[in-house]
Amino acid sequence: MHTYQQKDPDDDVITALATGTGGALNVIRLSGRGCLDVARQVWRGKKFWRVPRTLCLGRVISIPEGTLIDRGLAVFFKGPHSYTGEDVVEFHLHGGGAVARQCLQALLAAGARFAEAGEFTRRAFLNGKLDLTQAEAVNDVIRAHSELALRLAQRQLDGALGKVLRRLYDELTMLRADCEAHLDFPDEDLDLPPVSEMEASVSRIIDQVNRLLQTGRMGEMVRQGxxxxxxxxxxxxxxxxxxxxxxxxxxxxxxxxxxxxxxxxxxxxxxxxxxxxxxxxxxxxxxxxxxxxxxxxxxxxxx
The missing domain is CATH 3.40.50.300 (P-loop containing nucleotide triphosphate hydrolases)
Structure with missing residues (x-):
């Protein structure tokens, strides 16, 4: 995993609705250095930032009017212990388009900007919270149309595919090092595997990659139909x-x-x-x- 380090141009605070529209609950997320400064401007209630990962009751107000938007809960996740690896704030409010729209407008007025599509997950990837296979799986989970598609996406999100790929990568790296040692020091008495054993390892890795490609085509059919x-x-x-x-x-x-x-x-x-x-x-x-x-x-x- 990468070390926690927020980098330009991702130092700005982004916000978006983290839940689907039309439900009973709106979860609005903020991420980035300074997200607490933005959140404090629209929050009136218990100081949720004092105890990270603890929900606190309060009110969200508009800016600059200061009128009530909704009563709800707020929680702070201190980076790197968050989804994106950055400081994150979430507001858990009542469902409804008007509440979400007004809360987002207040956060924009306080200095945040709208997150681009997939930007929270992109930041999680850049900060080492997810590998590329897991980042792709987030979208698959959201778009899953069947139990099988959801189950496959959850396995990938859990890191199953990434673990296999990392293991194959490590094996190929070791084989490459052994091959280079054979070529660079042919007369040295080194403790290296025989060429026949290395050829067998390469064949086995090729078979595993081919099986992954076959399951990939099946997975694409399950995801996209x-x-x-x-x-x-x-x-x-x-x-x-x-x-x-x-x-x-x-x-x-x-x-x-x-x-x-x-x-x-x-x-x-x-x-x-x-x-x-x-x-x-x-x-x-x-x-x-x-x-x-x-x-x-x-x-x-x-x-």
Missing amino acids: VRVAIVGPPNAGKSSLLNCILGQDRAIVTHFPGTTRDTLEALAHIGQIPVCLVDTAGIRETDNPIEQEGIRRSFRTIA
């Missing part, structure tokens, strides 16, 4: 198949050919793999310009 177009002539049962897979009447089904005029997308989970199903217009020769446009869109979907 697959896109499946249901294509065929009119009245072949495409829309009926879509409804059957979804277990609901998502697409209109009639006995008249050409009922589906446009592509219709729906998400299903098949074997915990997110599958985007695309119902398409029936493909046939027709003089109807509307149906012709639907058929063109069907071919674009196939392509």
Whole structure:
């Protein structure tokens, strides 16, 4: 892990809503050198910074008016013992867009700036709190569409992939050192592994890397899902198949050919793999310009 050291240009204080919108709770996070100075300007209540990692009750006020925004809790995480590795302050307030918006406006008026997308995690990576595989896993956890995707993302966030990669890197570093010793000191009586043993180690590492690549392709499918177009002539049962897979009447089904005029997308989970199903217009020769446009869109979907 890197030592705790805040560096330019990340010395400025950033803020953002750390929870999803529409929930019962808003968690608004501040990070960076000077975040306490910003937080103190909008806080009236118990001095939460005196005892780090302890929630304290108080009020958040607007700037410069000083009017009440919300009553809630505040907590201070002293760097490097925080998510980003920097000093961090969190306000735990009631849910609702108005509360979050006004609190963020007050923090901006106090000297913070909006965090860029993923900036908290970027700072955690730069400060050695996460390796690159864990930083990528944070986004996978947020975007997981199934239990399997969430489980894989949590394993990566826990460092499982990073540990494997570090071990392979260390083994390759040792092999490289042994190879250089063989080349630089061929006549010396050094305690080095025989070349055949080194070749076996290289082959084993290559096999492990290939297995990682295979699991990587599977992991990408679990995370991003697959896109499946249901294509065929009119009245072949495409829309009926879509409804059957979804277990609901998502697409209109009639006995008249050409009922589906446009592509219709729906998400299903098949074997915990997110599958985007695309119902398409029936493909046939027709003089109807509307149906012709639907058929063109069907071919674009196939392509």
